[in-house]
Amino acid sequence: MKNLVSIFAGHDANISFYNATTNKYYTIEIERLVKKRYFRLHEDNTPAQQKDILEKCRDIAEKEWGIENDYECVLICSDGYIQTDPREIFNTQHVRTVARHHQTHAASVFHMSPFKEALIVSYDGGGDDGHFNIYSANQDGIIHVDKIESDFGGGYLLCGSLIREVAEKSRHQLALSGKLMGLCGYGNVIPEHVPAFEEFFFDRDYEKLANWTNLNLKNIDDPWKNALDNWAFEDQEGYDIAATAQEGFEDAFFSVLSKYDPDVPLILTGGCALNVLVNEKVKSAYKRPLYVPPNPHDGSLSLGHLFLYRQPTE
Numbered sequence: 001m002k003n004l005v006s007i008f009a010g011h012d013a014n015i016s017f018y019n020a021t022t023n024k025y026y027t028i029e030i031e032r033l034v035k036k037r038y039f040r041l042h043e044d045n046t047p048a049q050q051k052d053i054l055e056k057c058r059d060i061a062e063k064e065w066g067i068e069n070d071y072e073c074v075l076i077c078s079d080g081y082i083q084t085d086p087r088e089i090f091n092t093q094h095v096r097t098v099a100r101h102h103q104t105h106a107a108s109v110f111h112m113s114p115f116k117e118a119l120i121v122s123y124d125g126g127g128d129d130g131h132f133n134i135y136s137a138n139q140d141g142i143i144h145v146d147k148i149e150s151d152f153g154g155g156y157l158l159c160g161s162l163i164r165e166v167a168e169k170s171r172h173q174l175a176l177s178g179k180l181m182g183l184c185g186y187g188n189v190i191p192e193h194v195p196a197f198e199e200f201f202f203d204r205d206y207e208k209l210a211n212w213t214n215l216n217l218k219n220i221d222d223p224w225k226n227a228l229d230n231w232a233f234e235d236q237e238g239y240d241i242a243a244t245a246q247e248g249f250e251d252a253f254f255s256v257l258s259k260y261d262p263d264v265p266l267i268l269t270g271g272c273a274l275n276v277l278v279n280e281k282v283k284s285a286y287k288r289p290l291y292v293p294p295n296p297h298d299g300s301l302s303l304g305h306l307f308l309y310r311q312p313t314e
């Protein structure tokens with residue numbers, strides 16, 4: 001087995017390396033290299049710029065971790081292609097894609113976890129295999145169990161866009177969700193609106209949310225067009241929307257999780273596993289081991305793809 005390299009070029013772009021000599025794995029989150037939060041390698045850069053950045057990563061791997069430019073293959077994540085030929089950067093004949101978005105989330109987290117078997121929940125704003133997938137994992141492999149039609153990640157992000165303090169402080173729409181979660185502690189849940197928000201995370205029907213709650217929402221026809229322009233609430237009214245959206249998010253999440261009664265440890269991943277409020281509630285509600293990785297967002301996808309290509313050994 002030669003060295004391996006794996007690239008995810010979507011937002012939170014990242015590249016992982018396997019050193020065949022030392023049997024060690026390494027990941028570079030490219031936003032740290034280029035100093036641009038949520039950096040996308042593909043759509044925001046010319047092929048020449050992509051090549052330049054990947055050459056820098058290749059050289060870091062060689063200089064810092066002793067990984068020679070002699071690779072068995074380059075792995076490219078299925079929903080994060082680049083527009084430059086990786087064989088002009090990495091010394092290899094082979095470019096492969098072996099898995100899809102949530103499969104790689106699941107593989108990344110399972111092999112980082114301390115568990116030999118687990119139920120894995122992967123949920124986010126969407127990849128090329130949906131938004132919410134359940135897996136059963138053990139030492140024989142990771143089996144897909146279920147796919148839930150929903151958009152918890154995108155729905156939560158859009159809830160953040162409703163609040164002035166969140167929208168005006170966010171320079172990128174991916175920043176909305178974290179700020180929304182942070183504001184929840186200042187708000188009071190509006191109980192009569194919770195069911196509408198809960199359903200919104202499944203159907204993402206913004207017009208239905210507006211009609212059901214009678215809230216004066218903006219940009220009904222296309223709230224995604226410029227999410228940072230959607231805000232309609234501020235001060236305590238906004239904080240209460242934050243708390244209510246979070247309550248709906250938690251109810252929606254538990255309505256799915258309650259269908260599974262795993263007698264094995266539980267793992268949460270995907271960008272929505274950054275929601276520490278629901279993670280804490282899961283930990284309290286489920287009296288069995290829980291693991292959430294330090295990088296449940298897309299920053300872990302290239303490593304997951306490597307793990308699927310070559311299962312780690314002790």
Ligand SMILES: [Fe+2]
Pocket residue numbers: 101105124125126127270271297298
């Ligand atoms: Fe993801």
